[in-house]
Amino acid sequence: MFGPVTARDDHPELPAGLTSRPLTLAEARVAYELLAAEQRLELDGRVEIEEADVVGDWQRPSFDVATRTIGVLDGDRVVGYAELTYDERGEAAVEPSYRGRGIGTWLAAWMRRTARERGSEIVGMPVPEGSAGDRLLTALGYHVRWTSWVLHLxxxxxxxxxxxxxxxxxxxxxxxxxxxxxxxxxxxxxxxxxxxxxxxxxxxxxxxxxxxxxxxxxxxxxxxxxxxxxxxxxxxxxxxxxxxxxxxxxxxxxxxxxxxxxxxxxxxxxxxxxxxxxxxxxxxxxxxxxxxxxxxxxxxxxxxxxxxxxxxxxxxxxxx
Incomplete structure (x- = not known):
């Protein structure tokens, strides 16, 4: 039985040399590319998302890009990002070559903190079963809320x-x-x-x-x-x-x-x-x-x- 992730866990340090800022609607392409790169690595080259999916979510009247997204930058390059798509659900991705530096942990904390500030009691995200993201969230104390399947003819x-x-x-x-x-x-x-x-x-x-x-x-x-x-x-x-x-x-x-x-x-x-x-x-x-x-x-x-x-x-x- 997993216990709650407390507010004490929501403020890890960003890895040295990296900065953060909210993304803009014009950077939907950047978010898509990060998500796609992760999926290609974890899904044997397949991608289950399009740029249009990100744009569709970000252009919703209820979605304020300035407060619901965050990018992690190495210089001017966005190497990781997270979004709180809905009050209890988000997305996040880290450029594969930047894995293992604590960026994913920092982004997960940002998502929890942002959801908590909006009054949510729970927040999560979908990850391929057994993937690096799945292992990270498991280590952070996240539980499985539901399982989903992609099916094809x-x-x-x-x-x-x-x-x-x-x-x-x-x-x-x-x-x-x-x-x-x-x-x-x-x-x-x-x-x-x-x-x-x-x-x-x-x-x-x-x-x-x-x-x-x-x-x-x-x-x-x-x-x-x-x-x-x-x-x-x-x-x-x-x-x-x-x-x-x-x-x-x-x-x-x-x-x-x-x-x-x-x-x-x-x-x-x-x-x-x-x-x-x-x-x-x-x-x-x-x-x-x-x-x-x-x-x-x-x-x-x-x-x-x-x-x-x-x-x-x-x-x-x-x-x-």
């Missing part, structure tokens, strides 16, 4: 077709449906996620205004049997591009079904549709991720997806 495989109920269609969402789409996602995610309801403005920043977004990325199942069509299931698709290899991957970032319509195969039909829409645009590989809070892993395994990565969300209690 094997080459040439397809999700089995699933017929929609009569009177239902699957298509791209229309602009006038965006707020309802957001409600379906939030209602579903808040059944297992312990957080405040996401405002529409945050959804707009991370999905609709995310760099590279196209209207076809937002897929919906619509029930047309009543007087008014109703959105009953949603998938948010992103096309991930590996900058080094150029490989493209269709990635379902969010998948949600209205609670009263589960068990009808709507999520599976959306997966079939989403990956087919991507294939029409030349993207043959497909993936998504899920975590132990959702209970959805079994569905993805059942339709033929395979786990390719294991991640853990390690967190520290801050009530000490």
């Amino acid at each position: 094997p080459a040439g495989a397809r999700v089995p077709e699933r017929d929609l109920p009569a009177g239902h269609v699957v298509r791209a969402a229309r602009p006038e449906e965006h707020e309802v789409v957001h409600d379906v996602i939030e209602d579903a995610f808040l059944e297992w996620s312990e957080r405040e309801r996401e405002p529409m403005s945050e959804f707009r920043a991370t999905v609709l205004e995310r760099p590279g977004f196209e209207p076809w990325h937002l897929r919906v199942v619509v029930d047309e049997t009543g007087e008014q069509p109703q959105v009953v299931a949603v998938a948010v698709v992103q096309i991930f591009v590996d900058e080094q290899s150029g490989a493209r991957d269709a990635y379902i970032a969010r998948l949600a079904t209205r609670r009263d319509r589960r068990g009808e195969g709507l999520a599976q039909a959306l997966m079939v549709d989403s990956f087919a829409a991507a294939r029409e645009r030349g993207v043959e590989t497909a993936g998504l991720n899920t975590d132990s809070r959702t209970g959805a892993l079994g569905l993805y395994l059942k339709v033929g997806m395979q786990v390719t990565e294991n991640w853990v969300h390690r967190a520290a209690h801050l009530n000490g």
Whole structure:
């Protein structure tokens, strides 16, 4: 049983010769490059993040880059960074050649201190299981809050077709449906996620205004049997591009079904549709991720997806 990380632990010394300062929105690229470099090292050359992910998070109305980010510099060069993306969750990365100098420990302390100042009782971050980051956070007393998995379809495989109920269609969402789409996602995610309801403005920043977004990325199942069509299931698709290899991957970032319509195969039909829409645009590989809070892993395994990565969300209690 891990005890709380107390305020006494939140003020380690920055390694000699290094300085720190908040980052700016223009430095989202720097943060991405640090995260990507760490992932390539820990994930056998793979990267599970795009610059657009950082930009989408940083352009949210609730995210103040000046107070929620910190960079560690060697001269003018940023060699490590951390962000408090949400009050209980952050990201951090250190340039691989600068590991072992205590930068990661310093960044973890900054994240705890910043979260504590914002009134949070716990803060954590996702790390590949068994990675250097996982080992560091374990040594600092962090516990596993949940486990997550990245899954992909094997080459040439397809999700089995699933017929929609009569009177239902699957298509791209229309602009006038965006707020309802957001409600379906939030209602579903808040059944297992312990957080405040996401405002529409945050959804707009991370999905609709995310760099590279196209209207076809937002897929919906619509029930047309009543007087008014109703959105009953949603998938948010992103096309991930590996900058080094150029490989493209269709990635379902969010998948949600209205609670009263589960068990009808709507999520599976959306997966079939989403990956087919991507294939029409030349993207043959497909993936998504899920975590132990959702209970959805079994569905993805059942339709033929395979786990390719294991991640853990390690967190520290801050009530000490």
